[in-house]
Amino acid sequence: MAKRKVTITDIADEAGVSVPTVSRVVNGRDDVSPATRARVEELLDRHGYRRRGTSGSRAALLDLVFTDLDSPWAVEIIRGVEEVAHEAGVGTVVSAIHDRAGSARQWLTNLRARASDGVILVTSALGPGIQDELRRLGVPLVVVDPAGSSAPKEPTIGATNWAGGMAATEHLLELGHRRIGFIQGPPRLLCSRARLDGYRAALDAADVPADTALVVPGDFYHEAGFTGCNRLLNLPEPPTAVFAASDQMALGAIEALRRRGLRVPEDMSVVGFDDLPEVRWSAPPLTTVRQPLSEMGRLAAQMALDLARRVQPASPRMELATELVVRASTAPPREV
C-alpha cells in the first residue's frame, strides 16, 4: 500500500538480508551476526520501524482467505502458510468470506484497516470485483488453487492434476485391471477435467479402450462417491477398480461396497485423490494421489512475502507435483 509504514520485508530488501534475519533482530534473538545486526538496527531506526511493545506498533500480517473453513484440507494449507509466516515474524490472519458479497466487502475493509502486507486466496474465494479492488490497493496477492478454477491474473500455485490422474490409473493398470471406473469431480473446475484427461491418457497409453459407461458424474463430496459407485456396480459388466477424483468420494465408494458386503481390495480396488490426513486411517487405508497442500501453502506464503519486497515470482503459475501413495485399498483383480 502506497502510504503504509515500512515493514520488515522493506528493511530486509534494503539491508540485503532475509526477512527471517530482520525478524530475528526485531525480536531480539541472538542468532544474528553482530555486523548484520548493526546494519539492520541502523535501518530500523532510520525508517522509524516501531519495535515490539511500543504503543501502536504493528507487526507484518499475511491474510489467508478461504471461501469456507469446512473444507477438510483447509488446515493443511493453513499449516504451510503459518510455518513460513511464523518464521518470518509475520502473523497469519485466517478468514472465511463464504459466498456472501457483503462478507467479502467487510473482509476487504478489515484488510485495509489492518494494512495487511499480503493476501493469499485459496481458489477463487473472492469475486472479480473484490479482486480488482485488491489490485488497486496494491496489496500483493497470491492464489492457491488446488481446484485449477481459472486462468490466473495473479501468481497462482496449483498441483499437477493431469499427471495425478494418469499416475492413479497407471497404478490400477499395472495391477492388471482393465475395466476401471472413474467418478468425476464438478465439471466447472479445471482440475476435474485434468484428472479425467489423465485417466483417459493412461488408458490410451495402455491400449485399453475407454468405455464411457465407466465414467460417472460426481462433485467431490462423499454422497456422490456412494451414488457413483452404486451406478458402476449396477452396470451389466461392472469395473474391477474405481478411481474417484477426490478422497471423500473414494470413502463414499468404499461405504457403498461395504453395504453390499463387498471387500476392498479383494472384490474391488479403490483409489482416491487428495491424500487427506484421515484416509491413512480409513478401513482399509486408502491408496490415493497426494496433493502437496501444506507445501502449496508454504510456497504461497514465501511468494507473498517476496512480492511485498517487490520480488517477482519466477513464473505466474506453478504446479507442485502430485504423488501416488499406495496403501491397502488396491490389489490385482480377482480374474487375474
Added chain:
Amino acid sequence: MAKRKVTITDIADEAGVSVPTVSRVVNGRDDVSPATRARVEELLDRHGYRRRGTSGSRAALLDLVFTDLDSPWAVEIIRGVEEVAHEAGVGTVVSAIHDRAGSARQWLTNLRARASDGVILVTSALGPGIQDELRRLGVPLVVVDPAGSSAPKEPTIGATNWAGGMAATEHLLELGHRRIGFIQGPPRLLCSRARLDGYRAALDAADVPADTALVVPGDFYHEAGFTGCNRLLNLPEPPTAVFAASDQMALGAIEALRRRGLRVPEDMSVVGFDDLPEVRWSAPPLTTVRQPLSEMGRLAAQMALDLARRVQPASPRMELATELVVRASTAPPREV
C-alpha cells in the same frame, strides 16, 4: 494493554452498543440507525480511532494459538473463532507455537508488536512462563480446553467429558452389551480420566461389574486404537463392544477388526469420542460423542472480545455439552 490504542470494543463499551454495530459504522455499512451511527462516529472521532485505509491504522486482532496445526479438530475451532471475530470486524491471527520455547517466545514478541486485543489458547499451548508474561501484558486470555489439561487460572471453555463417557457407555448397555471394552486416552489429561470415570459410572448404574481386563491404555492416536482393540480381541473372553476415548482410536479399532475379517457392527460395536468431520464417512459411519468444538471456539472468541471490553465472564470455567451421535457402528450383540 495499558498504552494500546482505543479499539472498537472500547468504543462499543462507551457507546453502549454491540461490537458488531461499531464495526458496521467503522466499515461504512448502512444497516445502522442514523442516531446510533452519529453517536458512534462522534466517539470514534473523539478517541481518534483510525478508519479504514488511513495510513498506519489497525483493526482489532484476536490471536488463536495452537501447539500444532496437525490436530484434526483444529479447523473446527478456527471456524468457530473466525465466525465471531469476522462478524465483529476483528481479524483472527492463527499461530502454531509447537513445543519449542523459542517459538513461543517469538510468538509472544509478534503478539506484542501486533498489539493483539485478545488471545485464545487451545489447551496448554504455552508454558507457564509465557502465560505469566501474557498476564503481565494485560492481554485478555481465554483457554479452549477440550483436553481438560489443567485447573485454569484464566477463563476456560471445556466440554462435558464425564457426561460424554457415560452417554456412550449407556448407549451400548441399552443395546444389550454387558462386556464393553474401553481404550483410554493419555493418563496425564483430565479429559481421559473424566471419560473413563463416565464409562465406569454407567456400568455401576446398570449393575454391570467393571472388569479391569476390559480397560486398555491408549493415547488418542490411531495406532493405539489398533493395538488396544487387538489386546481386547485376544482376551479369553473378548468384549462385544469397544468404546474408544477418541475417534482416531475408534478408527484404529475398526481397522483391527477389518484385518481379522470381523464386521462392524455385526461382530463388534464401536463407539468413538470427538465427532471429527470425517467419521461421518468412515466405513461404517461412526457412532461417537460429539465435542462442540466450533461452538467452543465461538464462545471463546465472544469471551475474549468481552474481556477486551472489561466484561468478566459469568464463570471462570464453562463446559459445553457433549452429545451422543448414533450412526452405523453400533448394534445389539450377537448373543442377544
